[in-house]
Amino acid sequence: MTDPLPPVILFIAGALLVPFFKGKWKAGLLLLIPVLGFINLIRMQEGTCWVVPFLDYRLIFGRVDRLSLLFGYIFHIISFIAILYALHVKDDIQHMAGLVYAGSALGAVFSGDLFSFFVFWEMLTVSSIFLIWARRTEASLAAGFRYLLVHAAGGLCLLAGIVLHVNQTGSIELGYLGLNGPGSYLIFFGFGLNCAWPILHPWLTDAYPEATITGTIFLSAFTTKVAVYALARAFPGTEALIWIGAVMTAFPIFYAVIENDLRRVLAYSLINQVGFMVCGIGIGTALAINGAICHAFNDILFKALLFMSMGAVMYRTGKINGTDLGGLYRTMPFTCIFCMVGAASISAFPLFSGFVSKSMVMDAAAAGHMRIIWFMLLFASAGVFHHAGIKIPYFAFFSHDAGLRPKEAPVHMLLAMGIAAFLSVFIGVYPAPLYSLLPYPVEYVPYTAPHVLGQTQLLFFSALAFTLLLLSGIYPAEMRAINLDADWFYRKGGRLFYRAMARTLNPLNEACERLFVTGFIKDIAHLSKDLIARLSLFVMVSLWILTGWRGERLRMKKTNLYEDIMGGICPVGLGAAAGTGFLVLVFVLMKYF
Amino acid sequence: MKNQNEISDIQNSNSTLHTPNSKRYLFDTPRNVKALLGCFYASLLILLIIELFLHKHPHFAWEAWPEFYAVYGFVACVVLVVAAKYILRPLVKRREDYYD
Numbered sequence: 001m002t003d004p005l006p007p008v009i010l011f012i013a014g015a016l017l018v019p020f021f022k023g024k025w026k027a028g029l030l031l032l033i034p035v036l037g038f039i040n041l042i043r044m045q046e047g048t049c050w051v052v053p054f055l056d057y058r059l060i061f062g063r064v065d066r067l068s069l070l071f072g073y074i075f076h077i078i079s080f081i082a083i084l085y086a087l088h089v090k091d092d093i094q095h096m097a098g099l100v101y102a103g104s105a106l107g108a109v110f111s112g113d114l115f116s117f118f119v120f121w122e123m124l125t126v127s128s129i130f131l132i133w134a135r136r137t138e139a140s141l142a143a144g145f146r147y148l149l150v151h152a153a154g155g156l157c158l159l160a161g162i163v164l165h166v167n168q169t170g171s172i173e174l175g176y177l178g179l180n181g182p183g184s185y186l187i188f189f190g191f192g193l194n195c196a197w198p199i200l201h202p203w204l205t206d207a208y209p210e211a212t213i214t215g216t217i218f219l220s221a222f223t224t225k226v227a228v229y230a231l232a233r234a235f236p237g238t239e240a241l242i243w244i245g246a247v248m249t250a251f252p253i254f255y256a257v258i259e260n261d262l263r264r265v266l267a268y269s270l271i272n273q274v275g276f277m278v279c280g281i282g283i284g285t286a287l288a289i290n291g292a293i294c295h296a297f298n299d300i301l302f303k304a305l306l307f308m309s310m311g312a313v314m315y316r317t318g319k320i321n322g323t324d325l326g327g328l329y330r331t332m333p334f335t336c337i338f339c340m341v342g343a344a345s346i347s348a349f350p351l352f353s354g355f356v357s358k359s360m361v362m363d364a365a366a367a368g369h370m371r372i373i374w375f376m377l378l379f380a381s382a383g384v385f386h387h388a389g390i391k392i393p394y395f396a397f398f399s400h401d402a403g404l405r406p407k408e409a410p411v412h413m414l415l416a417m418g419i420a421a422f423l424s425v426f427i428g429v430y431p432a433p434l435y436s437l438l439p440y441p442v443e444y445v446p447y448t449a450p451h452v453l454g455q456t457q458l459l460f461f462s463a464l465a466f467t468l469l470l471l472s473g474i475y476p477a478e479m480r481a482i483n484l485d486a487d488w489f490y491r492k493g494g495r496l497f498y499r500a501m502a503r504t505l506n507p508l509n510e511a512c513e514r515l516f517v518t519g520f521i522k523d524i525a526h527l528s529k530d531l532i533a534r535l536s537l538f539v540m541v542s543l544w545i546l547t548g549w550r551g552e553r554l555r556m557k558k559t560n561l562y563e564d565i566m567g568g569i570c571p572v573g574l575g576a577a578a579g580t581g582f583l584v585l586v587f588v589l590m591k592y593f
Numbered sequence: 594m595k596n597q598n599e600i601s602d603i604q605n606s607n608s609t610l611h612t613p614n615s616k617r618y619l620f621d622t623p624r625n626v627k628a629l630l631g632c633f634y635a636s637l638l639i640l641l642i643i644e645l646f647l648h649k650h651p652h653f654a655w656e657a658w659p660e661f662y663a664v665y666g667f668v669a670c671v672v673l674v675v676a677a678k679y680i681l682r683p684l685v686k687r688r689e690d691y692y693d
Contacts, residue, residue: 146662156678254681255681255685256680257674258681258686329618329620330616330618366652366653371653378665378675379669386670386673386674450647450648450649453643453644453658454656454662455662456640457640457644457662458666460637461637461662461663461666461667461670462666462670463633464633464637464667465670465671465674466670466674467668467675469671474674474675474678475674476674479686481689482686482691483682483685484684484685484686484691
């Protein structure tokens with residue numbers, strides 16, 4: 001057998017083959033790529049491989065260790081699930097974009113130097129944008145452009161940081177960086193943007209709900225998780241991350257409660273879950289890092305599961321707003337059950353995957369005596385159950401009967417959801433295999449009686465709060481509206497900037513045109529038309545008057561001279577005289593002025 | 594403004610979408626909803642009672658308080674909803690065409 005290949009090559013080669021296959025063969029090819037990739041992955045040895053010399057540096061395309069391998073496993077699993085879910089899509093661009101996107105994410109997690117990492121980082125943005133644009137609506141086009149601009153800015157920031165860092169240290173290795181010096185701050189910020197830190201986050205909640213049904217599954221898995229990987233690689237134990245993460249867990253849940261578009265609710269809860277990971281990386285102990293990475297693994301599965309169930313609803317009904325849906329459990333029972341498994345997992349119910357990972361971060365915060373952080377995380381745990389755990393399934397599948405009786409989701413979608421649901425339950429019931437893959441040895445025991453009871457109480461009583469608020473009518477009704485977020489600054493700000501520029505630059509432009517194009521140039525043209533003739537007349541007429549010419553004859557001579565010069569037919573002597581006269585004039589002017 | 598591709602992405606066959614049949618489903622019967630709520634309230638009570646017989650080993654002092662998690666979960670969610678409804682929504686809610 002041949003040596004393993006860099007995973008990114010398999011995915012990109014597969015993507016390039018997609019247009020040449022049709023029908024069942026195409027489905028086979030698409031599913032084969034992640035399977036082959038996975039076989040390739042398990043044959044990879046820990047260590048450094050695929051080193052390419054570049055200028056004075058070494059580009060490393062295969063830094064294989066426990067951290068990168070774990071992300072490698074989950075990225076392959078989720079690629080398979082997302083591809084299976086998207087098999088009905090006839091649009092090759094989406095399949096290709098999805099494969100290149102997954103390949104770039106794999107390239108990024110296995111790259112051992114900042115240069116190749118940066119290239120894959122940018123490929124993530126470029127390939128993912130097509131999953132948004134492929135929806136082919138005006139809203140998705142606009143959201144895609146905003147997504148592109150924000151990520152381009154973040155990418156430039158990262159690049160500037162890398163240049164400064166390399167200049168400062170002379171090394172392009174992607175290892176622990178820590179916050180020291182301007183370069184590392186810029187890199188930190190660049191990672192943070194893709195991680196959807198507060199205020200930098202609206203690209204996510206803006207663009208993901210506008211992507212195609214199947215594209216959102218890919219989107220939810222890769223960009224933010226690669227950023228989590230990068231933070232875990234370069235900035236573990238950075239204290240700022242603890243607070244950033246805690247804020248990330250808390251603020252999106254308020255938005256999620258009042259949001260109407262159910263996929264946007266999930267986008268907010270995606271930020272909330274990434275907050276737990278960021279917080280864990282910030283705490284930086286072995287338990288916390290394990291918890292963060294483990295939670296990233298689980299989150300990819302259950303978040304994809306939730307997006308898939310909402311995607312199936314949207315695929316069958318064409319609607320996604322809470323105001324338009326309701327009562328779908330009647331005809332989409334399997335989708336409903338899978339959605340509830342995802343909801344239970346994200347809410348960290350015992351026996352579901354979120355329970356075995358989220359609590360590691362909570363315990364790490366408690367072990368570090370971080371009281372406020374712990375309370376914020378606990379608040380977020382209750383809140384996430386509230387909006388993702390109850391609101392999503394309730395408003396889509398129960399609630400009032402919207403009168404919709406769509407068919408159950410197609411088989412391949414159900415299979416994809418089934419795999420994700422099975423894995424979420426399996427990890428929740430039997431976390432040992434996943435724990436054995438984590439970067440540090442795990443001594444953590446999730447299933448202790450007080451922990452199980454405490455978590456169950458927390459969730460059941462927040463469910464009670466939901467029930468009582470709903471029955472009493474206090475629960476905010478779903479409304480057709482948009483909720484302002486931090487993207488207001490660039491959406492309105494961008495327009496303001498545009499208007500301000502239009503108001504100042506356009507008049508300036510017009511003034512310049514009046515002055516130079518239609519004014520000055522015209523005058524010059526007018527003047528230079530008969531400048532020589534006028535100068536000659538000036539010289540000659542002075543001469544003629546001095547030598548005694550007057551009246552009608554003088555006028556005739558003037559007319560003849562003017563016409564001769566304009567017609568270019570004056571005698572050589574006259575021309576020479578005019579030329580000499582001009583030179584004399586120039587000489588006099590230069591001499592005395 | 595949806596074009597052809599967008600529509601083909603969504604299987605919207607209106608003829609089959611709105612055909613409420615006479616079949617009664619699980620929660621169409623109020624009795625079933627009541628039974629579900631009854632089970633839910635009973636399990637809440639059981640959870641509260643179990644805690645009294647459980648030996649805890651808390652990180653923080655307040656984790657040992659009786660029914661801490663139950664109270665926190667309930668209060669947190671009420672605060673969340675009230676804050677979102679009465680503070681956040683009036684601040685950020687705009688018409689759907691606000692940015693158009």
